[in-house]
Every structure is written in C-alpha cells, then in structure tokens.
Amino acid sequence: MAGEDTATVSKQRIGWIDAAKGLTIILVVMEHTTFGVQNAVGHLPLIFGTITEFAKPFRMPLFFLVAGLFAYKALYGDLRKFVDGKIVHFAYFYVLWSAIQIGIKILVPHEGGWEVTYVDLLMIPIQPFAVLWFIYALALFFMTLRLLRSARPFFVFFFAIALYFTQLDTGWMLLDEFAWRFVWFVAGVYGAKQIFQIADWARAQPAKGLALGLLLLACVASVVFSRLIDIRSLELLMGFAGGGAAVMLVSILASAGYAKPLSWVGKHSLYIFLSFFLPMAVMRVGMVKLGFENGDLITLVATAVAVISPIIVFRLLEKTPLSFLYTRPDAFRLTAPRNFKPRFTMAAGGE
Template sequence: MAADTAFDVSKQRIDWIDMAKGLTIVLVVMEHTTAGVGAALGQLPLVFGALAEFAKPFRMPLFFLVAGLFAYKALYGDLRKFVDGKIVHFAYFYLLWSVIQIGLKIAIPHASAWQVTYVDLLLIPIQPFAVLWFIYSLAMFFVTMRLLRDARPVFVFFFALALYFAKIETGWMLIDEFAWRFIWFVAGIYGAKQIFELADWAREKPLHAIGLASVMLASVAAVVFSRLVEIRGLELLMGIAGAGSAVMLVSLLAAARLGEPLAYVGRHSLYIFLAFFLPMAAMRTALVHLGVENGDLVTLLTTAFAVVTPIVAYRLVLNTPLDVFFVRPDMFRLTSPRPHTPKIMVAAGD
C-alpha cells in the first residue's frame, strides 16, 4: 500500500467527507422508510420510491468508499489501538443494539411478515440483524485489510473485484455482503489520493464538475430504470458514477459553505445508524393511523424524524448513565478513554 494514501486533511476536506457520510445515512434512512411506508399503504411512494431505487447502486458503496479513505493509519498503526478501535468498538455497538432491536421486535407487536424470535438472539454472533450488518461488515473489512496490508495492491484489488463479480448468494449475510461490498472499501483505501484529487478538482472547476456530475447521475438513472443495473458490470459502473458524483457535489457544497446541516448529520452518523429504526417505525405508524395517505409525505416526515431523533437522544443522554447506548464505556476499552465527541470517521471506529 503506497504511503501517499496518508496525507494531511484540511478542514474543507473533512467537511465534504462529513457531508458524504450525512448523505449516505439520509439515503439509508429514506430507503428503509420508503419500504416500510410501501408495506403500510400497499404501494411504494411515487417520488421516494423512485429516489430509493435510483440511489441503490451507490448508497452503500459511497459509505464504504468514504470509510476506506482514512483506513491507512489504522491498518499500519499499533495493533492494540487497531483491535480497540476497529474490533472492540464495533463489537460493543453491534452486540448492544442487536439485542435492543431484536428485543423490541419480540416485545412489541408488529405487522411485518418478518417474524423475530429468541433464536435471532442466539444468531447475533454469526447473522447480523437488520441494518446492523454494516457494522459487522466494516469490522470484517478492517481485519481483512490488516491481514492483507503488505500484499500487492493490484492483487488485493482484483481479489475484491473477483468476489464482487462472483455474485455469491449463500443466504448467509456476512459472506454475501462481504463479497458484494468489499471492493468499495478497498477502492477507498487504494484510491484515496485520487478521490481527494477529484474533490479538489470539483472546487477548482465547479461548472465542469456540475456538468460532469449531471451527466453521470443521468446515466445512473437511465441504467437503473431500464433495469440494466441488474447486469453486474453496469451495477459497478453506476456505483462509481454515483459515488463520484456525490464526492464532487458535496465538495462543492463544502466550498460554498452550504452543507453544514448535512455535515452535522454526517458527524453523528453512527448514532443515526444505530437508533433510527425506532423513531422511524413510531412516526410511520402514527402518521398512517392518523389517516395520512400520501406516501411521499409520510416518507418525508418519517425520514426527517428518524434522522433527527437519534441525534437529539444522543445529546440528551451524553454524560449521563444512559450514554452507554451511544458512547463506549471505559470498561470496554483497551486504550485510554477519549473525550465524548464525534470523530471525523465516527462510523468507522474511534
């Protein structure tokens, strides 16, 4: 792995990275909300259903791509810090919130066809529950790349590419998601320099960047809605196009100082990932019971509520005994405790 993937990161660069993370979590919440609203109302919302489908090729690729941008230091750093920040950190939140989510699913009656039982609790170590698969996968990516850190980048890249094109479908989420998503994490690590250069170029030539992003996003839409995205190679290209467009556009937002709300969401993305399911379900159910039949309106209000509520909850419980839901206690740390503040890559470990 080339040493030039590790370089100084300016405040402006941090801002666009936070915005990219914020965009990712909003898209994730929107996708889950859209599916839930569709199930509740009997049909997908017109606008948000299309948006969720459009963003599918690049939503999670963008997340793992950004997570890989700063992985170099962890991969080549102290082993104890690596285990603490990339294994224990993820394990704590994964286990805690898996128990919470499964427990609530068992305890609270719901109309979902997905039946949850106590067996799901026993399967937590080997079968991630709901959206929490991303935490497990990210830890696996870090461990794999730590083991492969001295391998030739070209070999690692083609190994990840081979996994992607293998279209592995075992039914075991850990294996299937690893094979499908690993290429994006690898691309974030090895392509960090080029990704930052793309963001810098966008700020230097904003009109060119907007034009290029527009063409790329139009291509994504054409491929997605023509169903050609089901072809694996085109899916990969659309992931690149969508993620590249997102990098350019959020970089422009950062340069214009127009995306601070999105950056704020990005700095709190871990808390949203962990807890959005509860306010999402509560708001969706309440609106449907109140007789709101406009699926797009329900999706919009529910998505906003599900994004904001975990941040508010985190702020309310911070420095209280309840902050264990969002801040790893010192007793579960292998290194010296750190201040309870969001990190640049909070979703990728502290």
Template sequence: MATGSDRIAWVDYAKGICIIMVVMMHSTLGVQEATGEPSWMGALVAFAKPFRMPDFFLISGLFLARVIDRPWRRYLDTKVVHFAYFYVLWVTIQFVVKSHHFIEDGLAGALEAYALAYIQPFSTLWFIYLLPIFFVVSKLTRGVSPLIVWPLAAALQIAGVDTGSIVIDEFCARFVYFYSGYVFAAFFFRFADTVQQHPREAAALLLAWAVFEALMVFGGVSELPVVNLGLGFLGALAVISSGVLLWRLDLADFVRYAGENSIVIYLAFFLPMAATRILLLKFAPGLDTGLVSLIVTAMGVVTPLILHRVVRDTAFSFLFKRPDWAKLDPTPVSPPAKAS
C-alpha cells in the same frame, strides 16, 4: 477543507448524504410495504440503489492508511471492539423493542433468534457488523499487492455471490469499495480538490451523471455484472462531488452534521422511523405515500441526533459513546494533526 478540530468537511457532507439515503431507503420501503402502494420516494430509493452502500463503504476506507500500521492491540480496539460494542448494545435494544415478534416461539425460540443475530446480522445493523471484518481483512492483506487483492475483490462483486449468508454475500458485494477507498484514497482526495477548484464544471458533470444514472436504473440494466460495479464507483464520485460543492457553497450544514454523527443516526433511526410510520398510517390514512415516506425519513434522521444531544452528558451517554471498560486500551490516543 476542515471543520471542527480535525475533520474534513466534504467527507462529513458525503457521509451525511449516505446516511440520509440509508434512512430514506428503510423508511420508504417500510411505508410502501405497509400500504401496498408505490411512491415517488420509491423512485429516489431505486435511483440511489447502485451507489448508496458502495459509497458508504468507500468513504469508510478513506482514512484507513493512517491507522492500518498501528499495533494489533490498538488497531483491534478502534476498528473491531469499537463496533462490536455498539453492535452488541444496539442489537440487544432492537431485540427487546421487537420482542413481540418472538412471543409465539417462546423463551427458547427468542433466545435462539437472539443468538443467531451474532451469526446472521440483525435487522439494520449489518453495516457495523461487516466493517470490522473489512478492517481485519485489510490489515491481514497489508503485505499483499493491491494488484492481486483489488482484482479478486472486484471479481467477487461481479460474481454476485448469493449464499443466503448476509456476512458472506455482503462481504463479496462490498469489500471492493471499502478496499478501493483505502488503496486509492489519494486519488479520491485529489478528485475532491479538483471539484473544489472547478465547481461549475463539476456541477455540470454531476447533472450529466444523474441523467446517466437514471437511464441505467430505470432502463433495467443497473444490476448487470460489471455495470453495477461501475455505477457504484461513479456514484461514489458523484457523492464526493456533491459533498465538496455543498461545503464550498456553505449549504445544508445539517447534512454535514448528520455525517459527523452518522453512527448515531445509523444505530438509533429504526425506532423513530417505525414509530412515525405507524402513527402516520393510523392517524393520517389519506396522506400521500411519498409524503409519509419523507416525514418518516426526516424523523429517522433528526430524532437520533436530538437523543444524542440529550444523553451525551448523562448516565445514558453509553448509548453512543463507548465507555472505558469496553476498551482494550482506555488510554486516550493523541489527536491527529489538523486536516486541511
């Protein structure tokens, strides 16, 4: 199930589904807030809410077992400094783009807001702020039995912690999924193999899940403790199933490509998303709100990929590729064995 040199195709498909859902959420909610009108895209966003970010974190933990025993220096370089570089770069870019929001506060207020972004993650970038924390916590608890760590992580999610701190609240809400991707990776890969071997049954179960998910969400019970945790894991299995089926049927290769470059989309989608929304609402005011949201989503996904292709062999490649000076160990690591 490999694509490219050492990538597993269904994982890229699953990541592609996740990043498209993330862009869809921000795009749709932004359009609805600007227009004051709901849309049919809003229903899709609500449907995906219980599993959208849990899936992303779970998939991010799937390959952790391959690297968690690396020496701390190399581990910190790839799992902390890597994301820290992109966070600092893109939080600065976002801050400059959105600087008009801080004009009234003066230079001192603007600098204070910028400094706060390193304590309270800025705008859409909280995901890559939190990932390094998850990687470090997982390595620090390497010697602790999952029978202790997993129930504690699940309890934090069920507790619905709400302190006002994005770092604390999202850690409590999401770590159980990341950690599950790590400690139960073998199960998720066996599940993907089963879907591959029984595609018709998997498609039928996927349809049944979609009906169940809709009943839970629109029935108003998806946010209940325990129920919300369970829906997150069921959604993860659904996304994995979807990824495997798309790969097996050789459909929607763009979704795979988006997943392969998910960090590119995540870092840069905010600007084309906002620009497209502003232009459409100004020059096509009568357009259906759902259609506007769909177009904004498409531009938010496609434009960063085009930008990446344009700059990757230029002096601006640093936007998406970490330069050697930002590495603890610039010596290239030998590539892993080819996935199959």
C-alpha cells in the same frame, strides 16, 4: 498568514467528508422508510420510491468508499489501537444494539412478515440483524485488509472484484454482503489519493465539476430505469459513477458553505445508524393510524424524524448513566480512557 491559508485549504479539502456521510445516512434511512411505508399503505411511494431505486447503485458504495479514506493509518498502525478502535469498538455497538432491536421486536407487536424470536439473539455472532450488518461488515473489512496489508494493492483489488462478480447468494447476510461490498472499501483505502484529487478538482472548477457530476448521475438514472442495472458489470460501473458524482457535488456544496446540514448529520451518523429504526417505525405507524394516505408525505416526515431524533436523544443522554447506548464505556476499551490526561514531569536539568 500563509499558515492560516494552508489550514483553511486543508480544512476545506476534508470538510466534504462529513457531508458525504450525512448524505449516505439520509439515503439509507430513506430507503428503509420507503419500503416500510410501502408495506403499511400497500403501494410504493411515487417520489421516494423513484429516488430510492435511483440511489441504490451508489448508496452503500459511497458509504464504504468514504469509510476507507482514512483507514490507512489504522491498517498500518499500532495493533492494540487497531483492535480497540476497529474491532472492539464496532463489536460493542453491534452486540448492544442488535440485542436492543431484537428485544424490541420480540416484546412489541409489529407488522410485517419477518418473525423475530429468541433464536435471533443467539444468531447475533454469525447472522447480522437488520441494518446493523454494516457495522459487522466494517469490522470484517478492516480485519481482512489488516491481514492483507503486505499484499500488493493490485492483487487485493483484483480479489475484491472477483468476489463482487461471484454474485454470492448463500442466504447468510455476512458472507453475501462481504462479497458484494468489500470492493468499495478497498477502493476507498487504496484510491484515497485519487478520490481526494477528484474532490479538489471539483472544488477548484465548480462549473465543470457540477456539469460532470450531473452527467454521471444522468448515466446512473438511464442505466437504472432501463433495467440494465441488472448487468453486474454495469452495476459496478454505476456504483463508481454515482460515488464519484456524489464526491464532486458534495465537495462543491461544502466549499460554497451549503453543506452544513449534511455535515451536521454526518458527524452524528453512527448514532443515527444505531437507533433510527425506532422513531422511523413509530412515526410511520402513527401517521397511518391517524389516517394519512399519501406515502410520500409519510416517508418525508418519518425520514426527517428518524434522522433527527437519534441526535437529540444522544445529546439528552450523553451526561447520564444511559450514555453507554451511544458512547463506549471505558470498561470496554483496550487503550487509555477517553478523559485520560497523562502527567508529564520535567527533569530539573531538562534536555
């Protein structure tokens, strides 16, 4: 019985992570949908425009914080597994889906001021395309911390903070996003113990956790809508405030059993990140052509479709030859195939 209690506590302790991933991907899809709708209808949707602006300081920080929570084992583990899981894995999906997205934009007429040409295909190795920059950034973050794994965490964090305050703006997405986002991944890796403690405390003290989480979100809102968010130091603080609030609130929801839809989305977050752009665009364009004018309604429907459709497509394709779109084939693996089962032979005498 004691073993079951321990297992239950352990499961609850990390169960909120998928929900946090789900929250992040929904916020990302919502942002892209909101601005797409703005271009289509000529004005920013009132409700979703406000939510998008409010969530901006902590949306991607939360993603990279969570991505860093379980990175320690990879950073200090076997090199071959590291290269396979954190470089080859990300590179496969990044290159594949960059080519797909660019190809679609070249072949299919689209609205907007961003002209896509065959040059974008050649730029894939050095200039991430659209939302896929996050995959490239994650691989770079892992590689950088792997190289710096012998350095003291304090100095690595100081380096990340210094990069953040450079406010790098070279026009090269890879460099600019690395400087802007690296600090959050570092915080997730080296602050994992503290982040789990925050989640544990909120789950143990739900009333206090709820109150503190809402207070932190209120602070974020006041800074964002007063335009003080443009101050770099406040932007950094609001990233931590919003990320901490999200961790507490999601942990409380997961503990109470109310975060299952978010967890379901979070478990499929990679598939959504890779392909939400197409159903989002199709639904947005279709609703506008059908005469819908309410930007918030279009955003709501397009966001829901963009989140759910990739999961459905993945399920339909996972047992077909097209499964390579969402599952890395064994030919692109450095370690044992997914279905590899080693055979053990026991000596007659045994030891």
